[in-house]
Amino acid sequence: EVQLVESGGGLVQSGGSLRLSCAASGFTFGNYWMHWVRQAPGKGLVWVSRLNFLGSTTDYADSVKGRFTISRDNAKNTLYLQMNSLRAEDTALYYCARGGSDAPMAYTGWGQGTLVTVSS
Amino acid sequence: EIVLTQSPGTLSLSPGERATLSCRASQSIISNYLAWYQQKRGQAPRLLIYGASNRATGIPDRFSGSGSGTDFTLTISRLEPEDFAVYYCQQYGSSPITFGPGTKVDIK
Numbered sequence: 001e002v003q004l005v006e007s008g009g010g011l012v013q014s015g016g017s018l019r020l021s022c023a024a025s026g027f028t029f030g031n032y033w034m035h036w037v038r039q040a041p042g043k044g045l046v047w048v049s050r051l052n053f054l055g056s057t058t059d060y061a062d063s064v065k066g067r068f069t070i071s072r073d074n075a076k077n078t079l080y081l082q083m084n085s086l087r088a089e090d091t092a093l094y095y096c097a098r099g100g101s102d103a104p105m106a107y108t109g110w111g112q113g114t115l116v117t118v119s120s
Numbered sequence: 121e122i123v124l125t126q127s128p129g130t131l132s133l134s135p136g137e138r139a140t141l142s143c144r145a146s147q148s149i150i151s152n153y154l155a156w157y158q159q160k161r162g163q164a165p166r167l168l169i170y171g172a173s174n175r176a177t178g179i180p181d182r183f184s185g186s187g188s189g190t191d192f193t194l195t196i197s198r199l200e201p202e203d204f205a206v207y208y209c210q211q212y213g214s215s216p217i218t219f220g221p222g223t224k225v226d227i228k
Contacts, residue, residue: 035217045157045165045208047217061216095164103170105212106155108177110164 001026002109004096009114016086020114022079022096027109030054030074033099035107036081038092038116048094049081050105064090088120122146122211124220132228139196141223143209148189150213156185156194159222160205168207169194199225 008020022034036048049060049070058070069082079096094116098109123146133139143154152172157165167176169185172192182197196203204227209220 044222045159045210045219047210047219050217059215100167100170100176102174103153103155103212105153105217106167106170106176106210107157107165108167110166112164 002098004098004109004111006094006096006111006114009094009116011117011119012086014086014088014118014120016118017082017084018086018116020081020083020094020096020116022081022111024077024079024096024098027098029072029077032101033104034070034072034079035097035099035105036070036079037095037097037107037110038090039095039113040089040092043092046092050099051079083116086116086118088118090116091118092116121216122149122214122218124209124211124218126207126209126220126223128223129221130224130226132226133199134228135199135201137199139194139199139203139225141194141196141207141225143187143192143194143220145190145192145211149192149211152188152192153211153213154185154187154192155210155212156183157208157210158203158205159208165208196225 003025035050067085093113096111097107100108154172156169159165
């Protein structure tokens with residue numbers, strides 16, 4: 001069974017930093033694209049970033065480009081999101097998601113999310 | 121950026137009825153890379169459909185997807201009580217990946 005467990009969220013002041021982690025189990029982590037998706041309270045889903053199998057190809061939403069960095073450690077089965085220069089509008093529940101085998105950019109597994117709150 | 125518009129915003133139906141949800145894209149979606157997700161309150165989303173019409177593993181056959189180009193549809197043939205939720209479409213053919221604003225299916 002695919003299991004993704006996010007951690008590292010919390011309350012941070014505007015301009016601060018956080019590092020989110022996503023621990024994966026139940027599948028061969030290094031075989032899948034991984035993604036971060038966020039959801040502000042009461043709002044819809046917004047894609048944040050993606051990373052290929054080896055961590056050599058990354059992509060970011062314009063709203064986080066230059067401030068967030070996605071990475072992975074396949075030996076530790078863990079995905080990361082380093083978030084710097086945080087803004088109030090980054091406040092959201094951050095989900096880690098696994099791409100599918102047939103469709104790497106459609107999400108066949110999701111964590112329960114970790115809440116990031118940025119106070120201004 | 122491809123903008124996705126979903127309609128209606130809210131769909132009020134009774135169990136056993138048919139639900140038809142629409143997702144329209146601002147430009148053609150490459151290779152029909154369009155997915156549908158279901159999200160219940162307090163839960164993570166769940167993939168229903170990918171590639172416009174392929175059911176994800178474990179998804180009941182009352183869920184079906186259709187469409188191509190810029191117009192896509194998710195159909196729930198007979199609503200079960202557990203189907204009342206918010207549904208999002210997602211395009212993943214172009215960067216950035218984008219989601220629609222969602223359609224809420226609630227009990228009439």
